[in-house]
Amino acid sequence: MRLLRSVATAMVRLSESTGTRPLNQPYPDQAQQALNETALACLMLMAQPPESLPELVEWAADRPLDDWPFTVPDDVIPRGAVLLDSGTRQPTPLCYEWAVDAEETTTLSERPHMSMAATRCREEDYPEAYQSFRRLLIRRPVLTNRDLVTLPGSDDGELGPLGDLLHDIYQPAPAAYLDRRRGVYTACARCRTLLHPTTEGGMWCERQSCRKQDSVRHGREYRPDDDGGVHLLIRPLRQWVSAAGVQEERLARRLVKHGADVELWPGYGAYGMRVRLPDGTTLAVEHKDWTSPALLGRRAAPPSAGPPYDRCVWVVPAARLREYPWFRSVFERYRPTASPELMSDRELVDTVRWSDGPPSTGAGAADDEPVEGLF
Known part of the structure; x- marks a missing residue:
């Protein structure tokens, strides 16, 4: 896992520094280190290593991580996932998730x-x-x-x-x-x-x-x-603030529609949303659309500041849980604390609808906003 963080961080740094220019030696220090570490791991495993940084970039774009010579726990990497998009050589969201998992890469965080x-x-x-x-x-x-x-x-x-x-x-x-x-x-x-x-x-x-x-x-x-x-x-900021914020604004509108009182980014952004349910319960809610449930679980912790709340909830898109049915169980396995709870956005809407008694007949998921029309 430490090696994968190193490679992911190198791919992010290369995307920032090279743009459309070809890779030339001497390679950036961080990229050279990732290449050396990958080559050493391959040699120790008696596997063919990448012979150059351009070849390592090709691995990151075209070779699924579960097909690399070294192994990590099966539940850490979604099957078929890659670090770079094959058509653009830009880091995937998963690549950034691995990069920010390294404590020293705070500059890759928001x-x-x-x-x-x-x-x-x-x-x-x-x-x-x-x-x-x-x-x-x-x-x-x-x-x-x-x-x-x-x-x-x-x-x-x-x-x-x-x-x-x-x-x-x-x-x-x-x-x-x-x-x-x-x-x-x-x-x-x-x-x-x-x-x-x-x-x-x-x-x-x-x-x-x-x-x-x-x-x-x-x-x-x-x-x-x-x-x-x-x-x-x-x-x-596009990955960790803008993308989550679009979904938080959209989710807030749905919750208000069903009777909740919602404050976005309370306490100067202490957490994403403060949601007061019709029955008086207050939730601290953050939207988290991560590819890896294991990496998300490793970061699970309730907010240490901000307005008081009764329950802390991290929300993931319902589509993410449908695509990866094991997402919730892997998150639970890797998180260090009992809080926050993990819910889908649809489950949170249902929590609001049911908080003050059963909803009226005919109300439900059909009245959710379409995917488009975010603005």
Whole structure:
């Protein structure tokens, strides 16, 4: 497992540093270390090792992890999972999950940025600025340079002490995302992050929830020089804040519809949602759409701060539990504490509906929002 963390972290670092450039020696230290460790493990197991970093990248993109020479527990890796998307060589969500599982890779987490934002807003007693900041990351993963300059002072922005953070977390859009044939960046119509061209001439969205739809939907297009240039929210915030936030906002609307009182990101983001049920019970809820239930279970812990609550719940998409029926049992096996509970989003909605007695006839899952229409 330590070796897999090393390889995953190297793949993430390479995606950040190389862009579309070919890999040349000397390789980055972290990547060279991952290559050396993988080669040594293979030799000890009398297996053929990767002979170069480009070959290790090919392994990460084309070779399922359960087909690598070394082994990890069967319940840690979903069958057929890879670290890189084969068509774009971009890290998969699972790759980031493995990378952040290493304690030293805090820069691949959302925590440094969100902690700074929470501290500033708490010091100035400005919860509205934190809420606006969080909504911005969720709803606008792509900004132009003009947006970066004008948003902090606009009525819509209300970012208070956080305006200058935008220049740290929105970086110039990587050239690898540019559709060179048409000369544009294209946003996903569902989640609004930039689509990545594939080697087959298609477009790829990094969010699995979007890829599971019938097809990738093209949204707004940006010329590279639009309003001074195109900027993309950094990947850790897209993965750990934006993606979860979209689902939390959507889930909040469903819970309110069934009688719950919902506060998003209470206590300057101490947890995702504070849900007060019709019977008076208060839940601390966070949405967690992880590929590996084992890695998610290893991180399971109730929030240590924020408004008080009666129960702590981590919510995963019902589709995830249907796809991996063993997800819940593996999570239970690896978590170090009895809290939080694990529920599907549908189970949480049912908990709200049943908290003050059985629901009326005919009410139920059919009135849930469609997958599209997140905004």
